[in-house]
Amino acid sequence: MPFEPLASTQNRTLNPKMLWRITASPLHIGHYNPKYDVMQYPVNRVCDKKEEYLSNSARVKIICILYIFVTQPSRLQNGGGKDVLTDARLGARVTQPHIQEDVFFCYLCGKLVKYSERIRVMTFNFLKSAAGRAAEAMASRCFVAQRVPGEPLNIKKRIESRGGGPEPLPPTHVYPAMPDAVVAVRGVKDNIMAAVREAVIAAGGLEEIQPGQTVMIKPNMCGPAIGGRLPGRITTNPEVLRAVIRLCKERRARIVVGDRSMFCTELAFRTTGFARVCKEEMAEGLPWTRSEYVWFKPGKRHWSRGFRVPKVVMDADHFINVPLLKNHRVYGADFTCCLKALVGLAMPLDRYMEGSDALHTPNISEKVAEINLARKPTINIVDALSIAVRGGPDGLTNNPLWVDADMIIASKDRVACDSVALATLRRFGEEEGVKLPYVDKKVWDQTQIYYGAELGLGQADPTHIRIEDVQAPNFDQIRGAWREESK
Numbered sequence: 001m002p003f004e005p006l007a008s009t010q011n012r013t014l015n016p017k018m019l020w021r022i023t024a025s026p027l028h029i030g031h032y033n034p035k036y037d038v039m040q041y042p043v044n045r046v047c048d049k050k051e052e053y054l055s056n057s058a059r060v061k062i063i064c065i066l067y068i069f070v071t072q073p074s075r076l077q078n079g080g081g082k083d084v085l086t087d088a089r090l091g092a093r094v095t096q097p098h099i100q101e102d103v104f105f106c107y108l109c110g111k112l113v114k115y116s117e118r119i120r121v122m123t124f125n126f127l128k129s130a131a132g133r134a135a136e137a138m139a140s141r142c143f144v145a146q147r148v149p150g151e152p153l154n155i156k157k158r159i160e161s162r163g164g165g166p167e168p169l170p171p172t173h174v175y176p177a178m179p180d181a182v183v184a185v186r187g188v189k190d191n192i193m194a195a196v197r198e199a200v201i202a203a204g205g206l207e208e209i210q211p212g213q214t215v216m217i218k219p220n221m222c223g224p225a226i227g228g229r230l231p232g233r234i235t236t237n238p239e240v241l242r243a244v245i246r247l248c249k250e251r252r253a254r255i256v257v258g259d260r261s262m263f264c265t266e267l268a269f270r271t272t273g274f275a276r277v278c279k280e281e282m283a284e285g286l287p288w289t290r291s292e293y294v295w296f297k298p299g300k301r302h303w304s305r306g307f308r309v310p311k312v313v314m315d316a317d318h319f320i321n322v323p324l325l326k327n328h329r330v331y332g333a334d335f336t337c338c339l340k341a342l343v344g345l346a347m348p349l350d351r352y353m354e355g356s357d358a359l360h361t362p363n364i365s366e367k368v369a370e371i372n373l374a375r376k377p378t379i380n381i382v383d384a385l386s387i388a389v390r391g392g393p394d395g396l397t398n399n400p401l402w403v404d405a406d407m408i409i410a411s412k413d414r415v416a417c418d419s420v421a422l423a424t425l426r427r428f429g430e431e432e433g434v435k436l437p438y439v440d441k442k443v444w445d446q447t448q449i450y451y452g453a454e455l456g457l458g459q460a461d462p463t464h465i466r467i468e469d470v471q472a473p474n475f476d477q478i479r480g481a482w483r484e485e486s487k
Helices: 050-054 061-071 073-079 081-091 095-119 124-142 155-160 192-202 238-250 265-271 274-281 311-315 338-345 348-352 362-373 413-430 447-454 475-485
Strands: 001-006 020-021 031-033 037-041 182-185 212-220 254-257 293-296 306-312 320-321 325-329 334-336 379-390 401-411 465-470
Touching: 073 379, 155 238, 182 192, 182 413, 192 238, 192 379, 192 401, 212 238, 212 311, 212 338, 238 254, 238 274, 238 320, 238 379, 254 274, 265 274, 306 311, 306 348, 320 338, 325 413, 334 413, 338 362, 338 413, 338 447, 362 447, 379 413, 401 413, 401 465, 413 465, 413 475, 465 475
Parallel strands: 182 465, 212 254, 212 320, 320 379, 325 379
Antiparallel strands: 001 020, 031 037, 182 401, 293 306, 325 334, 379 401
16 A cells, blocks of 8 residues: 655654545545445545544554554664654544444554565564554544443543453352253364254254244454464354354345454454355345444343443344354453353443443453343354464464364353363363463363353253264363363
8 A cells, every 4th residue: 555745754743634645445445335334435635624634534543653664664663663653643633433443453454464564674562562552542433433422431431441350259159050051063174064064953953943033143253354464263264154154044044144343343244254155145244333232231240331232133033153262362251252252242332331340351251241141142153163272362462373173063052162162272272382371270160151150141060061072083082171170
């Protein structure tokens, strides 16, 4: 993406009214595109008035950072990164809420990484730092459209609420009566469709789905796919999604596919391959940015105000959860699978509540479990083909590591399913010498699992969980460890 400077970049203070001319591809560039339901932005537009800049600019802070990285790499030496970010903040007084989901992480994950490789002066740590700074600077405008009318945004207090707070309470081991659970595990050789079908049948099938009913399928779409720049996936494999869609088509259901990323949902829906699969399979693609939201209040330990969830999810006759198994680097979360995937139900702004209701605190796993009270999946179908044992959920660490587990895991019980999936993740993590909390904790000591069981979300008594496995490599060892830890 070529850039042409319009102002001197030697001064520490840059003119925000007239900073750069950016020539971008038509994918990201001033009119409404009904095909993708996104805003596109002007080519070669010089914004010489502040009002015009604010209303039309796609020059987000990260683009300004990128420009300086490409044209002035020497400024990154001798601790100059802070000044670069200051200039970027001055130069990009961005932008209207309707464009925030479509631009920010595209440039961050795509262009910025590309150019950093080209000029070879940025480290991955600096990239991550820049992303964090830019994300924080963008947050107030990103969340304006999500706030309750008349409510102050208080973005600083929301950000400051992260990280602190109490630890989760210890398990009570007092669980409500739950039906016996079946967890099906299938090894995948070449045919993903066959493996998904066998796993679903072994887990109980889809007989609940009747012709004409609406099925909402939720893959894991934590953010835009980063293509070949990472050795593994951070989102559900689109071929797993395709297999689930086809099984629902056999039930003659109306199929809707949706999820919501923290940023850039519309773009993520395309780059992950989900939009393509929906088009090819004649399913309705509906990223939840296009949905109305309704309030849900769990009435338990947390979420005193409640949180908002997509109305399309609540209105659907059936809800199918298709998460990707991976570790999670946030303290207290430890891993992502069936339960953690449903954080996507909560509107992004509501994940940044003020005070004790903030999601990203040491007791995050309790809050994750309570989010699951909003909607029960008809079935959970886990993509465990390539799993991140280090660097999850997004791969933005120094040394992410993926392992080919080549499995599909399915169950109608999300707690039981998570227990088996976590045992799988732990096994592969141990084999790779990973030193992270999810490896050290026993499966049944994970807060997501025991608190989820206390809330009645699923079965946590291994004597009432049956594992059905066929042709899953090394699964006997995983099952043995899973049973041993329950004693």
